[in-house]
Amino acid sequence: MLSVNGSNTNGNPYYLLTATGGLYAYDGSGSFSHTIANSNNLVAQLSANDYATPTLLTNAQPPVTTLAIQSAVGAAAGNQLTLDVTGLSVGTVFEVFVSVSDGAEASQTSFLVTVTS
Numbered sequence: 001m002l003s004v005n006g007s008n009t010n011g012n013p014y015y016l017l018t019a020t021g022g023l024y025a026y027d028g029s030g031s032f033s034h035t036i037a038n039s040n041n042l043v044a045q046l047s048a049n050d051y052a053t054p055t056l057l058t059n060a061q062p063p064v065t066t067l068a069i070q071s072a073v074g075a076a077a078g079n080q081l082t083l084d085v086t087g088l089s090v091g092t093v094f095e096v097f098v099s100v101s102d103g104a105e106a107s108q109t110s111f112l113v114t115v116t117s
Contacts, residue, residue, distance in 0.1 A: 001057075010041065017054075021046035061093070088115045 001015040008015060008025035016024040016032055024041040035041050050056050092115045099108040
């Protein structure tokens with residue numbers, strides 16, 4: 001793959017995508033195996049599906065940055081969170097922010113969700 005701006009973190013315009021989904025900034029060493037062996041060159045761990053179907057990358061859409069859903073459309077029971085995505089198109093991607101507290105301790109996390117049906 002070729003960088004749009006012509007330079008990766010190693011000052012090289014190329015990226016390597018492995019069959020397991022590892023995306024590496026090519027370091028110009030002349031050896032793909034040398035680039036992949038250096039964990040500092042790993043940019044992202046994608047899915048093997050991205051390697052098998054490159055159009056998942058070339059046709060990728062940015063995630064929706066703001067979506068007007070409130071906690072009222074989600075429900076938590078045990079370790080399961082259920083979201084009502086009525087009205088969202090298949091393929092829509094949004095980020096869910098989850099915060100919990102027991103009064104003494106608090107924790108928060110976020111994750112991306114893709115609407116599949």
